[in-house]
Structure formats: structure tokens, C-alpha cells
Amino acid sequence: xxxxxxxxxxxxxxxxxxxxxxxxxxxxxxxxxxxxxxxxxxxxxxxxxxxxxxxxxxxxxxxxxxxxxxxxxxxxxxxxxxxxxxxxxxxxxxxxxxxxxxxxxxxxxxxxxxxxxxxxxxxx
Numbered sequence: 001x002x003x004x005x006x007x008x009x010x011x012x013x014x015x016x017x018x019x020x021x022x023x024x025x026x027x028x029x030x031x032x033x034x035x036x037x038x039x040x041x042x043x044x045x046x047x048x049x050x051x052x053x054x055x056x057x058x059x060x061x062x063x064x065x066x067x068x069x070x071x072x073x074x075x076x077x078x079x080x081x082x083x084x085x086x087x088x089x090x091x092x093x094x095x096x097x098x099x100x101x102x103x104x105x106x107x108x109x110x111x112x113x114x115x116x117x118x119x120x121x122x123x124x
Contacts, residue, residue: 001079001120002061002072008043009060012051019063020044031119038112039120045109050075053102071097082107082114090114 004023011020020040027036050058058071068076074096081090090110091103098106113120 001117002068002076003063004039004043005047005072005075006060006063006065008040008047009050010063012044012047027120031116035116035119039116042109042111042113046075046106046113049102049106049109050097053098053106055097055099058097078106078110079114079117082110083117 004027007019007023011017011023020043023043024036024040027039029036031039059069060071061067061069074093077093078090078097081087081093087107090107094103094106
């Protein structure tokens with residue numbers, strides 16, 4: 001999952017990049033076309049919400065980096081909490097990433113991804 005997140009992050013920064021397109025193609029194969037489209041759309045929205053509402057500069061690792069950054073771990077924590085139905089915990093993790101005013105946008109963007117996240121985690 002983190003590689004897809006990174007691809008969308010860097011694609012949004014580098015206009016004209018094909019990283020998100022390649023990620024979308026991989027997601028169409030696993031977990032499947034319909035869920036892959038939802039994951040791609042959700043990641044695009046989540047990255048946009050993070051880049052607009054970040055409380056501090058977020059540190060995102062390079063594609064292929066063997067470790068995750070604190071910012072990436074916080075994103076994954078939000079996703080895990082939402083996938084497990086713990087909205088309060090998801091909000092607390094999200095508060096570390098974005099300003100309060102950006103919480104609804106971020107959580108709303110991640111919600112569709114959280115619904116299919118267990119399948120994505122199994123496919124990885």
C-alpha cells in the first residue's frame with residue numbers, strides 16, 4: 001500500500017509524471033478493476049487533502065525505500081483504524097497529519113480506501 005501512496009504523492013508533485021497511472025494499472029490487476037479504481041481515486045483525494053491541509057511538512061520516502069517515515073506510518077495508522085471501524089482512533093492519528101479544518105476532507109478521502117484496504121493488504 002505504501003508504494004501506491006508514494007506514487008500518488010510524487011505524481012502530484014511532479015506534473016506530467018506517470019507514477020499514479022502505473023499505480024492505477026497495478027491496482028486494476030490486484031485487487032481488481034472496480035476496487036482498483038476506487039483505491040486510485042481515494043489515494044488521489046487523500047494525497048490532495050494531505051498536501052493542502054498538512055500541519056507540518058510531511059516526509060514521504062522514495063519509491064522503493066525499505067522503511068517508512070513517521071508521516072507514512074501516521075497515514076497507515078489512519079487507514080488501519082478506519083478499516084477496523086475505529087473512527088475516534090483514525091481521527092486522533094489524522095490530527096497529527098493535518099489541521100483540524102482539514103480533518104473531514106482527509107477522513108472522507110480515506111474512507112473508500114479503508115473499505116477495501118483489507119483486500120489490498122492481502123494482495124500485497
